[in-house]
Amino acid sequence: MSVRILALVGSLRAGSHNRQLAEAAVKLAPEGADVELFEGLAEIPFYNEDIDVEGSVPAAAARLRAAAQAADAFLLFSPEYNGTIPAVLKNAIDWLSRPYGASGFGGKPVAVVGTAFGQYGGVWAQDEARKAAGIAGGKVIEDIKLSIPGSVTRFAGTHPSDDAEVAAQLTEVIARLHGHAGAPAAA
Template sequence: MTSDKQTRVAVLLGSTRTGSLNRRIAEHLRDHAPAGVTVDVVEGLDTIPFYTEELDGESVPAGASSLRQAVASADRVLAVTPEYNGTMPAVLNNAIDWLSRPYGQGAIVGKPFAAIGATPTPYGGKWSHEHARHSATIAGAVVVDGIVVDESAVAGDPLADEAAVQRLLGALDDLVAHEAEAAA
């Protein structure tokens, strides 16, 4: 990047388990982000009530408000998520629901978005990532084509595999590059 502007990436973490592989991936991306890029893992997705219009009025729950602020202040959004029963975890789906409102004006609208991660299956979470990208598109995000990192943890820890780490870091780079192209 040739600009002095710091690019902010909000990470929506699909796993709420302490020490989960996907949390470790998100933290690795945060700790190894390229110069000029700040990666912020949005915490507390598991404390946000399920979306309903009754809660989304004058007094939005604090967790939902914090989520919206974190994504609104970011330049792009990256979901780092495992796969639960062939789809994305409920906390990630709920976060996208909250970010999609108010309709057409939600915090995710117009934000470049990608979904990556790992799961202990041979498929590496491909359905979860596909469903997250689909849901984010409907919510108004700009899903970046070509960013696909579905790491299988069947053979071991992807963070112990240099090629897998490079694919994960490359996804972050591609998301950053997309924004630069869109702004040009």
């Protein structure tokens, strides 16, 4: 059984180290795990109940919800902006939390990882993302964590997929998330 893991990246910057980390997850996913990097978070308007009306939900938000419905699990990549979660990731979580009672997360497993320049690798933001995703209906797997500090220097000349330590840790994260999604991951 192949497990579909939807990856959401909380940074819109083309050269984002968190985006590179998500790209590495797509590349390094073990057999039986399919990591899909969602494109288009920048096009989703800020959540507003006035525009979240059945039959006229903005197309970008509808695409996110459809991708979430098709997913078996979620892998969120969060940098840290001013000590907390980036707005684009929080907005995606907000859209997936609705309609009330029918969350796009639907009790599916969620893991949050990331990298940041600071010495703790963005743990505050990642903790906030876990909190928000859990309240929004996801089954947050609290013991799956990966916070990589010093992103600006660590990945200055190396893509995360080419960093042996990061590649091994990320592969383990995906394998463990895969296991929580209902099927044993092949190593």
